[in-house]
Amino acid sequence: xxxxxxxxxxxxxxxxxxxxxxxxxxxxxxxxxxxxxxxxxxxxxxxxxxxxxxxxxxxxxxxxxxxxxxxxxxxxxxxxxxxxxxxxxxxxxxxxxxxxxxxxxxxxxxxxxxxxxxxxxxxxxxxxxxxxxxxxxxxxxxxxxxxxxxxxxxxxxxxxxxxxxxxxxxxxxxxxxxxxxxxxxxxxxxxxxxxxxxxxxxxxxxxxxxxxxxxxxxxxxxxxxxxxxxxxxxxxxxxxxxxxxxxxxxxxxxxxxxxxxxxxxxxxxxxxxxxxxxxx
Amino acid sequence: xxxxxxxxxxxxxxxxxxxxxxxxxxxxxxxxxxxxxxxxxxxxxxxxxxxxxxxxxxxxxxxxxxxxxxxxxxxxxxxxxxxxxxxxxxxxxxxxxxxxxxxxxxxxxxxxxxxxxxxxxxxxxxxxxxxxxxxxxxxxxxxxxxxxxxxxxxxxxxxxxxxxxxxxxxxxxxxxxxxxxxxxxxxxxxxxxxxxxxxxxxxxxxxxxxxxxxxxxxxxxxxxxxxxxxxxxxxxxxxxxxxxxxxxxxxxxxxxxxxxxxxxxxxxxxxxxxxxxxxxxxxxxxxxxxxxxxxxxxxxxxxxxxxx
Amino acid sequence: xxxxxxxxxxxxxxxxxxxxxxxxxxxxxxxxxxxxxxxxxxxxxxxxxxxxxxxxxxxxxxxxxxxxxxxxxxxxxxxxxxxxxxxxxxxxxxxxxxxxxxxxxxxxxxxxxxxxxxxxxxxxxxxxxxxxxxxxxxxxxxxxxxxxxxxxxxxxxxxxxxxxxxxxxxxxxxxxxxxxxxxxxxxxxxxxxxxxxxxxxxxxxxxxxxxxxxxxxxxxxxxxxxxxxxxxxxxxxxxxxxxxxxxxxxxxxxxxxxxxxxxxxxxxxxxxxxx
Numbered sequence: 001x002x003x004x005x006x007x008x009x010x011x012x013x014x015x016x017x018x019x020x021x022x023x024x025x026x027x028x029x030x031x032x033x034x035x036x037x038x039x040x041x042x043x044x045x046x047x048x049x050x051x052x053x054x055x056x057x058x059x060x061x062x063x064x065x066x067x068x069x070x071x072x073x074x075x076x077x078x079x080x081x082x083x084x085x086x087x088x089x090x091x092x093x094x095x096x097x098x099x100x101x102x103x104x105x106x107x108x109x110x111x112x113x114x115x116x117x118x119x120x121x122x123x124x125x126x127x128x129x130x131x132x133x134x135x136x137x138x139x140x141x142x143x144x145x146x147x148x149x150x151x152x153x154x155x156x157x158x159x160x161x162x163x164x165x166x167x168x169x170x171x172x173x174x175x176x177x178x179x180x181x182x183x184x185x186x187x188x189x190x191x192x193x194x195x196x197x198x199x200x201x202x203x204x205x206x207x208x209x210x211x212x213x214x215x216x217x218x219x220x221x222x223x224x225x226x227x228x229x230x231x232x233x234x235x236x237x238x239x240x241x242x243x244x245x246x247x248x249x250x251x252x253x254x255x256x257x258x259x260x261x262x263x264x265x266x267x268x269x270x271x272x273x274x275x276x277x278x279x280x
Numbered sequence: 281x282x283x284x285x286x287x288x289x290x291x292x293x294x295x296x297x298x299x300x301x302x303x304x305x306x307x308x309x310x311x312x313x314x315x316x317x318x319x320x321x322x323x324x325x326x327x328x329x330x331x332x333x334x335x336x337x338x339x340x341x342x343x344x345x346x347x348x349x350x351x352x353x354x355x356x357x358x359x360x361x362x363x364x365x366x367x368x369x370x371x372x373x374x375x376x377x378x379x380x381x382x383x384x385x386x387x388x389x390x391x392x393x394x395x396x397x398x399x400x401x402x403x404x405x406x407x408x409x410x411x412x413x414x415x416x417x418x419x420x421x422x423x424x425x426x427x428x429x430x431x432x433x434x435x436x437x438x439x440x441x442x443x444x445x446x447x448x449x450x451x452x453x454x455x456x457x458x459x460x461x462x463x464x465x466x467x468x469x470x471x472x473x474x475x476x477x478x479x480x481x482x483x484x485x486x487x488x489x490x491x492x493x494x495x496x497x498x499x500x501x502x503x504x505x506x507x508x509x510x511x512x513x514x515x516x517x518x519x520x521x522x523x524x525x526x527x528x529x530x531x532x533x534x535x536x537x538x539x540x541x542x543x544x545x546x547x548x549x550x551x552x553x554x555x556x557x558x559x560x561x562x563x564x565x566x567x568x569x570x571x572x573x574x575x576x577x578x579x580x581x582x583x584x585x586x587x588x
Numbered sequence: 589x590x591x592x593x594x595x596x597x598x599x600x601x602x603x604x605x606x607x608x609x610x611x612x613x614x615x616x617x618x619x620x621x622x623x624x625x626x627x628x629x630x631x632x633x634x635x636x637x638x639x640x641x642x643x644x645x646x647x648x649x650x651x652x653x654x655x656x657x658x659x660x661x662x663x664x665x666x667x668x669x670x671x672x673x674x675x676x677x678x679x680x681x682x683x684x685x686x687x688x689x690x691x692x693x694x695x696x697x698x699x700x701x702x703x704x705x706x707x708x709x710x711x712x713x714x715x716x717x718x719x720x721x722x723x724x725x726x727x728x729x730x731x732x733x734x735x736x737x738x739x740x741x742x743x744x745x746x747x748x749x750x751x752x753x754x755x756x757x758x759x760x761x762x763x764x765x766x767x768x769x770x771x772x773x774x775x776x777x778x779x780x781x782x783x784x785x786x787x788x789x790x791x792x793x794x795x796x797x798x799x800x801x802x803x804x805x806x807x808x809x810x811x812x813x814x815x816x817x818x819x820x821x822x823x824x825x826x827x828x829x830x831x832x833x834x835x836x837x838x839x840x841x842x843x844x845x846x847x848x849x850x851x852x853x854x855x856x857x858x859x860x861x862x863x
Contacts, residue, residue, distance in 0.1 A: 082312040085306070085312060092665060099317060102317055106319060116326065121326065144316060161698055162702055169691065169719060170690075172302050179719050
């Protein structure tokens with residue numbers, strides 16, 4: 001009977017979706033259990049240590065927070081600016097089409113290659129050293145295509161009529177963009193930006209390549225300081241043979257996933273809160 | 281009542297300054313867009329520059345025809361194939377997991393699931409795609425490998441199988457999400473045409489919808505392969521650091537990406553041949569992923585939905 | 589300074605007399621997209637402080653024509669324009685004309701009400717002045733309040749919104765939104781008001797209010813009203829122009845055009861034989 005076969009096929013397809021989801025739920029649960037032993041306020045406020053039970057994520061947490069702020073500060077102006085150019089000025093100009101293709105290809109470049117670029121350009125050529133600012137600049141280049149694409153989507157969602165209304169009032173193109181289009185697109189741009197930054201904060205490979213240090217017992221005192229980050233600390237714990245550090249790695253992962261979950265929740269909140277439009 | 285000189289409007293003050301400022305703003309925005317071009321040029325220059333210096337010393341022949349990659353040894357060998365084999369092995373295993381399961385999942389989302397389920401499941405997939413790969417790497421090493429060792433005889437602590445499987449789960453959301461888009465781009469009348477001929481639901485999906493979405497699905501698979509090839513942390517953590525020309529998934533190997541991490545973690549003096557190896561491997565990686573992305577874009581262009 | 593609320597006078601059709609000066613003169617205007625012409629060799633006069641209605645079947649080029657009058661047409665990629673449009677005898681397509689400044693003298697109201705969603709009612713009215721930087725520095729708060737009240741009064745919206753000027757523009761009804769858009773256009777103090785099917789998204793009651801408003805506005809402004817609704821043209825305009833396939837078939841005082849059209853095609857259209 002065909003109804004029976006349909007049912008089996010549907011179940012098969014549903015299983016294909018459910019299986020990986022189930023595996024992941026299991027893995028998350030496993031890591032949570034593994035990390036629970038180490039999770040405590042002290043874990044958040046301690047420096048790394050040779051003794052697993054005393055080691056904490058403070059420098060990584062601070063490093064990741066600083067990286068997030070600096071990456072946003074670098075990637076957003078350029079990314080949003082580029083998106084405005086491509087969406088509002090580019091039209092069918094050849095240069096805009098070429099930049100678009102370029103952005104699409106950059107989005108597919110492995111993150112570790114951005115690390116190599118950062119190492120050669122920021123760390124060495126520009127002489128920034130293995131510093132916080134070199135890390136932020138590298139991550140900024142990495143998420144630039146994501147910021148550009150999501151900002152363009154937000155701009156595209158602004159009705160054409162609003163631009164026309166601005167222009168018909170005698171505003172110039174830029175006046176219309178700045179006062180009408182950007183405010184209307186702001187929630188979408190912000191949501192995309194938060195997601196891009198959360199992507200940057202989970203990156204490990206580029207930071208390893210530019211030379212973030214895992215074992216650091218002080219907090220960075222400026223943009224030129226050596227630094228560590230949450231993923232770097234987790235990675236160093238994962239790589240240790242002693243089983244005790246596996247608990248640290250798991251606890252670090254729980255902290256990092258919570259941080260990213262918070263960022264994602266913030267992004268969703270921004271989208272829902274402002275997409276109803278209007279009130280201010 | 282009003283002056284008849286048109287060029288002087290009511291708010292004529294802004295008269296001639298505006299066009300200049302407008303032009304400056306546009307140029308500034310173009311410069312922002314130019315950063316992405318500079319990035320590409322930078323990547324190419326950095327990789328090509330160091331690679332040329334590398335080949336001047338090593339020679340292309342050794343790179344392409346030697347079967348060993350031991351640049352950090354006292355008697356270094358520079359054959360790229362072991363790293364490519366490692367990358368191919370882990371990516372291949374990942375694709376074996378991600379493509380069939382991802383495609384079936386996409387069929388479920390696009391053709392079979394009720395709308396409500398879809399609205400919950402698709403964002404969930406996107407959340408999974410946002411989990412840092414470091415976390416997947418830790419899963420592979422700390423959980424999956426020990427579990428597999430109980431069923432797979434001779435499985436080493438570092439191996440290609442475990443990270444390959446986990447990587448498959450990692451790229452599955454990408455395959456599912458893009459294939460779902462491709463399936464949904466198939467026009468409804470094509471399905472209705474098949475139903476009107478008396479074809480059942482499953483035959484319609486298998487014979488009409490999937491073939492129509494073929495190029496979109498191919499693009500999804502190609503993009504996923506590009507992601508797998510460039511994936512770093514899972515393999516750096518769980519696959520080992522032993523470049524080996526093998527297809528045995530049970531033994532330690534090393535991928536191109538993992539090698540870059542290995543060198544970066546060690547103390548390699550700048551300017552030495554060993555330090556150049558990461559640029560050469562990076563260049564190979566860049567070219568490989570670029571080709572895969574270009575192929576995927578071409579496939580998308582021929583898809584019925586068009587666009588990217 | 590502040591106009592009294594508009595009396596709801598019954599619309600009367602006034603023929604343009606020969607002594608009324610011409611505000612806008614369209615001369616041999618060609619417009620299109622790429623190689624496709626939409627408006628062809630069109631010549632037309634709009635007398636000062638009169639309402640000119642433009643009617644014709646969809647696709648006849650009404651909207652394109654009116655968008656050529658404030659140079660909005662050229663913003664569409666691939667748009668082409670030829671010929672000239674004279675505002676007070678000065679060609680708006682002349683080389684030295686800044687289209688941005690032109691649009692401050694020729695306001696526009698669109699088919700769908702498009703108040704700025706992120707701005708309050710008050711800010712929507714002031715939008716044109718804020719966008720162009722005209723309010724920067726200088727003006728005192730009472731003066732700005734005066735601008736808001738005057739524009740809203742002229743748009744016959746003041747009494748309905750004066751107690752909630754801080755509310756979002758989007759919180760108004762469709763008809764109120766459209767009058768807000770008219771107030772927004774008036775606050776820039778234009779001389780000409782282009783209205784591109786301003787009632788097509790509105791219900792009959794809101795439409796009647798806009799038509800009444802048009803009747804009052806013509807005492808101060810020259811109005812070009814595009815409409816697909818012949819009754820509206822008959823009710824609200826002094827002159828009517830009939831367009832077909834991008835060409836002007838006939839332009840005459842509204843009453844005459846609807847009672848004794850001189851062209852067969854006009855007659856066919858207004859009697860409902862096509863369109």
